[in-house]
Amino acid sequence: MGDVYFLSCPICGSDNVRLPFKPEDVKEVREGVKKLLVLPCCHESFKIVDSDSDYLLADRPLRK
Numbered sequence: 001m002g003d004v005y006f007l008s009c010p011i012c013g014s015d016n017v018r019l020p021f022k023p024e025d026v027k028e029v030r031e032g033v034k035k036l037l038v039l040p041c042c043h044e045s046f047k048i049v050d051s052d053s054d055y056l057l058a059d060r061p062l063r064k
């Protein structure tokens with residue numbers, strides 16, 4: 001609890017990638033704050049534009 005993970009990185013496929021986001025960040029995203037997410041595994045960056053309890057929505061499709 002407390003960390004935000006991708007079970008699998010949508011870009012490089014790394015498992016259990018810990019994102020540099022805190023639950024507070026996810027909450028802010030939900031409130032309309034746009035944040036830049038840089039994946040620690042492959043250094044791809046995304047602008048995160050929305051989220052819900054399970055998903056982050058980026059400005060381009062996240063796919064494996």
Ligand SMILES: [Zn+2]
Nearest residue numbers: 009012041042
């Ligand atoms: Zn990656």
